[in-house]
Amino acid sequence: MIVVDAPVLADALVDDGAVGDAARTILASDPHWAAPAHLGVKVVSVIRGKTVGGKLGIARAEEALDALRELVIDYVDPAQLIDRMWRLRETSLPSSGEVLFEGQPYPVDEVGSASPV
Numbered sequence: 001m002i003v004v005d006a007p008v009l010a011d012a013l014v015d016d017g018a019v020g021d022a023a024r025t026i027l028a029s030d031p032h033w034a035a036p037a038h039l040g041v042k043v044v045s046v047i048r049g050k051t052v053g054g055k056l057g058i059a060r061a062e063e064a065l066d067a068l069r070e071l072v073i074d075y076v077d078p079a080q081l082i083d084r085m086w087r088l089r090e091t092s093l094p095s096s097g098e099v100l101f102e103g104q105p106y107p108v109d110e111v112g113s114a115s116p117v
Contacts, residue, residue, distance in 0.1 A: 002027060004035040004073060006042035013064035014047060014056055034074040036081070043068055 004027070012023035027033070047064055050056035056064075 001032045001034055002030045004033045004039060006035075006039055007046060009039070009068075010043045010046035010050075010064075013043070013067055014050060014060060032074070033071070034076060036078045037075040038078060039073065039075070040068060 008023045008026070011020050012027050014020065015023065044065065047056065047061050051058060051061045
């Protein structure tokens, strides 16, 4: 399972260079994705910013939004994570993948935006 980070997903959807390739490679490594329910809002915000900033054309942005609508992602209500986020405050950021699935019996690979592989 991959806990999807919004900037990485946005890169996978709109970046046609090395960063986008790296993001797509990571995401393709596991078909089971999970994320907080607000992921779509954050991805649309990134795409909007790139469009308004002149870094992404409208047609390409609309292709990315169509692809975003088609993705199969297990969404988690962020309100259900409040206790976990607080309990892990010393070791994890609230957006960390381990906060989403701390204590679960399967491994979680967090895809972070800082340095795609």
